[in-house]
Amino acid sequence: MRTYRIRHYRIDWGLSALLGLQVLTLFVAVPLNTQYAGAHLLLDGCRLGFALVCVTVLTRHRLLQLLLLLSLAAPLFGPLVARRLLLDIGIDASPGFQHGVIEVAAFCFNAAVTALVARHVFGPGRVTVHRIQGAVLIYLNIAALFAIAFNAILTHSPGALVSTTATPLALGQGERTAVLTYFSLATLTTTGYGDIVPVLPLARSLANLEAVIGQLFPATLLARIVALQLEHSRRTPDA
Numbered sequence: 374m375r376t377y378r379i380r381h382y383r384i385d386w387g388l389s390a391l392l393g394l395q396v397l398t399l400f401v402a403v404p405l406n407t408q409y410a411g412a413h414l415l416l417d418g419c420r421l422g423f424a425l426v427c428v429t430v431l432t433r434h435r436l437l438q439l440l441l442l443l444s445l446a447a448p449l450f451g452p453l454v455a456r457r458l459l460l461d462i463g464i465d466a467s468p469g470f471q472h473g474v475i476e477v478a479a480f481c482f483n484a485a486v487t488a489l490v491a492r493h494v495f496g497p498g499r500v501t502v503h504r505i506q507g508a509v510l511i512y513l514n515i516a517a518l519f520a521i522a523f524n525a526i527l528t529h530s531p532g533a534l535v536s537t538t539a540t541p542l543a544l545g546q547g548e549r550t551a552v553l554t555y556f557s558l559a560t561l562t563t564t565g566y567g568d569i570v571p572v573l574p575l576a577r578s579l580a581n582l583e584a585v586i587g588q589l590f591p592a593t594l595l596a597r598i599v600a601l602q603l604e605h606s607r608r609t610p611d612a
Contacts, residue, residue, distance in 0.1 A: 387430035
């Protein structure tokens, strides 16, 4: 019982730590990375800290920890390994292919983390401030996942997203990440500033899906939290 409580205590504080790191990443490190050369150190540090908390706190299953580590290592070593294998069989690995490997690995890692956090947030038990912070983390992770998806679409179809002057977004990688993170958050919250417009049907469909999720998630979250609290109150009437 003591071990169970200690583990849940660690998970609760882990959710809060992950939220802090994600907020720092999305709202500070990513924008600064477009303006200051040394800001990538802050961005890399946030991502590394995020990954370490996920692997060491969120799950005890060795297989899941291994999968998280592999998806984390893929952006670092995946392109080199894939390039070497393809060269061995006589196929040249283009930079676009290597970038695709990084995108897939980043998407898989964020999706796995979001699923693990959701399991803890929406599972049975008392509703705490840490679990609510975990729900906010899921919301921000959804924005990060869609930003990666928009990046993949823009990589293969440069005219998928355009500015208000109908000019395709021709950006460097760091600036593109910041712009697509901004666009994804604006779409998720249905703010819709209108300075970036999806043109490709797939990009429009993805933007619509994100907007729908952005509207449904808070309502679903509120209903689930109320249900969990009522269930916990019935089980512990004297608490």
